[in-house]
Amino acid sequence: MTDTGRASAHPVQDTHTARRRPLSVLFTEALAPRWRLVALFALCQLAATFTALAQPALNARIIDDGIMAGDTGTIYRVGGYMLIVALVNLVVSLAATYLSAHISASMARELRISVRDRVALLSDAQASRFGVPSLLTRATGDVSNVQVLLFAVLAVAVTAPFILVGATVLSLVQGWRLSPVIIVAGIILSAGIGLFIRQLIPAATLLQKRIDALNRVIREQLSGQRVIRAFSRERTELARYEEANTDLFTVALRMGRWQTALLPTVTLVSGLATVAVSALGAIFIDHGWMRIGQLTATSGYLMQILVAVSTLSVVAGVIPRASASAARIIEIRDCEPSIDGAGPGGQSAGLTAGGVTDRAPLIDLDRVGFRYAGAESPALDSISLTLRPQSTTGIIGGTASGKSTLLALLPRLIDPTAGSIRWNGADATDFAPTEVRSRISYISAGTSLITGTIATNLRIGRTDATDDELWQALDLASAGFVRERDGGLDAQVTPAGRNFSGGQRQRLALARALLRRPDVFVLDEPFSALDTDTEQAIVRAIRTACPTSTIVIGTQRVSSIRNADQIAVIEAGRIVAVGTHRSLLADSTVYRELADAQAVAGV
Numbered sequence: 205m206t207d208t209g210r211a212s213a214h215p216v217q218d219t220h221t222a223r224r225r226p227l228s229v230l231f232t233e234a235l236a237p238r239w240r241l242v243a244l245f246a247l248c249q250l251a252a253t254f255t256a257l258a259q260p261a262l263n264a265r266i267i268d269d270g271i272m273a274g275d276t277g278t279i280y281r282v283g284g285y286m287l288i289v290a291l292v293n294l295v296v297s298l299a300a301t302y303l304s305a306h307i308s309a310s311m312a313r314e315l316r317i318s319v320r321d322r323v324a325l326l327s328d329a330q331a332s333r334f335g336v337p338s339l340l341t342r343a344t345g346d347v348s349n350v351q352v353l354l355f356a357v358l359a360v361a362v363t364a365p366f367i368l369v370g371a372t373v374l375s376l377v378q379g380w381r382l383s384p385v386i387i388v389a390g391i392i393l394s395a396g397i398g399l400f401i402r403q404l405i406p407a408a409t410l411l412q413k414r415i416d417a418l419n420r421v422i423r424e425q426l427s428g429q430r431v432i433r434a435f436s437r438e439r440t441e442l443a444r445y446e447e448a449n450t451d452l453f454t455v456a457l458r459m460g461r462w463q464t465a466l467l468p469t470v471t472l473v474s475g476l477a478t479v480a481v482s483a484l485g486a487i488f489i490d491h492g493w494m495r496i497g498q499l500t501a502t503s504g505y506l507m508q509i510l511v512a513v514s515t516l517s518v519v520a521g522v523i524p525r526a527s528a529s530a531a532r533i534i535e536i537r538d539c540e541p542s543i544d545g546a547g548p549g550g551q552s553a554g555l556t557a558g559g560v561t562d563r564a565p566l567i568d569l570d571r572v573g574f575r576y577a578g579a580e581s582p583a584l585d586s587i588s589l590t591l592r593p594q595s596t597t598g599i600i601g602g603t604a605s606g607k608s609t610l611l612a613l614l615p616r617l618i619d620p621t622a623g624s625i626r627w628n629g630a631d632a633t634d635f636a637p638t639e640v641r642s643r644i645s646y647i648s649a650g651t652s653l654i655t656g657t658i659a660t661n662l663r664i665g666r667t668d669a670t671d672d673e674l675w676q677a678l679d680l681a682s683a684g685f686v687r688e689r690d691g692g693l694d695a696q697v698t699p700a701g702r703n704f705s706g707g708q709r710q711r712l713a714l715a716r717a718l719l720r721r722p723d724v725f726v727l728d729e730p731f732s733a734l735d736t737d738t739e740q741a742i743v744r745a746i747r748t749a750c751p752t753s754t755i756v757i758g759t760q761r762v763s764s765i766r767n768a769d770q771i772a773v774i775e776a777g778r779i780v781a782v783g784t785h786r787s788l789l790a791d792s793t794v795y796r797e798l799a800d801a802q803a804v805a806g807v
């Protein structure tokens with residue numbers, strides 16, 4: 205038993221997250237590898253800033269030295285400069301915006317990949333701790349919140365501080381007497397924005413949680429639509445939806461109030477500052493302390509300062525939400541998979557090197573226990589069982605007895621929290637889960653198909669299978685219905701295989717499992733939607749097609765395992781009897797009761 209296996213009791217580990225600034229982590233990751241593009245972008249933005257700052261000064265010159273002095277030469281020359289400056293500004297601004305979009309979209313794509321890759325490694329317990337709706341929001345909405353912010357920062361916010369400083373200095377050069385107005389306006393706006401951000405950060409975090417909650421309700425209601433209708437639960441479910449929706453609305457409204465207050469404040473302060481500059485400027489010009497061009501330039505710089513502050517305030521409005529989203533993305537990526545894909549040394553020893561040859565292995569469960577995170581009692585307790593090659597083992601028990609948990613241990617979807625599982629004597633946790641799984645065909649209870657065609661679903665079992673091999677596997681799994689389907693192997697499979705019946709889905713899953721011709725079959729309730737004759741035909745077909753394989757079938761149905769070489773009866777997470785159908789009918793009360801209830805006669 206490795207530390208790795210034990211970690212399944214602590215599915216979510218996010219120790220790094222709290223110590224780092226999530227946005228700067230993600231932005232650094234996005235910018236550092238593409239530094240050449242970033243350098244080009246910086247050059248464009250630098251040129252855009254300089255050209256923007258040059259315009260009011262040139263404007264002042266054309267007014268004071270050209271128009272007022274009646275010097276047409278200066279008017280043409282400075283006018284020419286202004287034209288060039290405006291054209292350069294246009295080109296570099298366009299280039300900078302394009303590069304901003306490129307960099308932020310690339311970051312979003314990479315983030316989606318990294319979240320997806322990490323989710324694929326999480327154990328079932330870890331994934332269910334986050335919850336599917338939250339995982340979906342994190343991979344989509346949260347990523348796009350961060351993307352929107354990076355775009356805004358690069359496209360507009362990154363130049364705003366330079367414009368602020370540059371315009372303030374140049375406005376002082378042009379009309380220093382007006383500086384008190386500019387400084388007071390700047391202080392009021394900065395204080396307002398600071399307050400705004402402080403209010404928005406907690407609301408933004410809450411908003412993302414409320415979106416998760418609403419997604420959860422929608423998802424449950426969509427997947428459980430039939431049950432809701434069958435039990436006339438529409439009103440209750442509508443109320444649940446409305447509650448989640450109202451919760452989201454309340455937080456969104458709280459954020460909206462602050463956002464609503466911000467823009468008029470910025471506009472009001474800007475308006476008052478402009479009026480004050482114009483009024484004071486007029487007085488200064490009257491006294492001969494200032495020239496008209498200088499006042500125009502100072503007003504121009506004041507506008508640039510106010511636009512920069514407004515831009516920063518709009519971007520500041522996006523920061524809290526993006527910051528909460530970045531933390532949620534990093535939380536996923538920092539979550540160490542509780543099954544890490546390698547043995548104690550960090551490297552898989554290799555199944556073959558570990559004594560597990562190409563043939564089907566002997567799998568030994570030695571006092572195996574498993575406790576779900578947070579559960580009061582273990583789901584499995586001291587399970588000892590040997591699964592032999594060329595033999596079929598049935599695991600039978602009532603509902604919640606622990607069958608699915610036991611079967612999930614074999615492909616290392618979870619690892620034991622006590623005891624060990626050995627493959628030909630070597631601890632299974634010494635091998636990479638992918639390697640262990642490459643030897644196994646696993647069918648989970650509630651078989652899932654994915655959107656695509658029948659062929660793409662089957663080839664999940666073996667990507668290089670030919671069409672003939674697909675038909676062969678379908679025949680073995682009694683899935684002849686595919687021949688009658690329009691398109692045959694290319695017939696469409698809708699999401700979750702909803703255009704197939706439960707029995708058809710199970711037969712397709714069995715065909716997929718058979719296609720791999722694995723060393724080990726781990727089948728969890730594989731026949732629950734099939735009639736007994738079909739079930740028996742498939743059991744025989746699996747054994748004939750894969751004579752050396754180790755087969756394990758977990759079920760509540762005696763008929764599914766009555767011909768198994770050994771049957772383990774499981775009750776409340778413990779094996780209470782092991783034998784054959786005949787011996788258990790004689791020796792095990794639990795088994796006999798199951799057989800009686802299902803009207804299965806002795807052999």
Ligand SMILES: Nc1ncnc2c1ncn2[C@@H]1O[C@H](COP(=O)(O)OP(=O)(O)OP(=O)(O)O)[C@@H](O)[C@H]1O
Nearest residue numbers: 576579583601602603604605606607608609610649
């Ligand atoms: N993800 C989980 N988190 C916490 N407890 C779980 C989880 N999955 C199963 N359990 C608990 O573990 C116990 C065994 O469940 P398991 O699904 O293995 O039983 P089962 O025999 O396959 O049941 P069934 O035949 O009804 O599918 C149950 O008490 C169940 O509530």
